[in-house]
Amino acid sequence: MAKSKTGQAFSATLVSGGLYKRNQGRLVRQLTAIGLVAVAIFGAYSLYNVLPLGMSAGVQKGIAVAIVVVSAWLAYRVVNFPRFADFLISVEAEISKVTWATWDQLWRSTAVVIVLMFFLSFLLLAYDMFWQFLFKWKWIGFLQI
Template sequence: MAKSKAEQAFSATLVSGGLYKRNQGRLVRQLTALGLVAISIFGAYSLYNVLPLGMSAGMQKGIAVAVVVVSAWLSYRVVNFPRFADFLISVEAEIGKVTWATWDQLWRSTTVVIVIMFFLAFLLLAFDVLWQWFFRLINFLQI
């Protein structure tokens, strides 16, 4: 079977060493690659812990390191795959358009949320006590 253009492009990207649109979306691509590598490190650590006990420690470590190295290379290549890189570049551009709240607005909003949470907790407690009293009054609850 013949490979599609997308499959050919992806396999060609995996073996190349170049960067796609080097200066665009740099931060988000670096952080994405770092996140993927961190996930692979945790996965390799878990794999190291579940490999058969009959294996030598050197072989267990070698397999875990190989998984991390291959995952790191794949992470580097995936964030430079044109379609994914363009997506990450557009994500960074959209994040740059966001109007972030000031610290004062953040504190006020947080205070409102916490006060409402305590108010609702008190209200639910009051309803619970009221219904317990009512059900005991009509002898529905025997405690």
């Protein structure tokens, strides 16, 4: 397996319980783990609904719960894998540098986008109606509806 900068392979970190750089990139790492577990829960629920009908409900639930538990552990280990954790730490550092728009700027920009979209849709409607009229004209007769 490929080794990370710290010299550990991902398979070696699967059995450890330690945290890598505990207080750095904490929010991004927690949200990433929550997202991964949410995907696992939805996947386990979908699998639970399509498992064979002859299987007992206890076995179906056991398989789904096992998938969620294993996925939760993998999510915990992935966000503490040194290369991925360093990436998430740098993501949080870059996000903190972003200058976010104020609510007033956000509303004005949204209004400009909505007005422009309506204008462009009406302009395309006008072009469409013009070309439809032109092609239905008796001398051209391209569209025979």
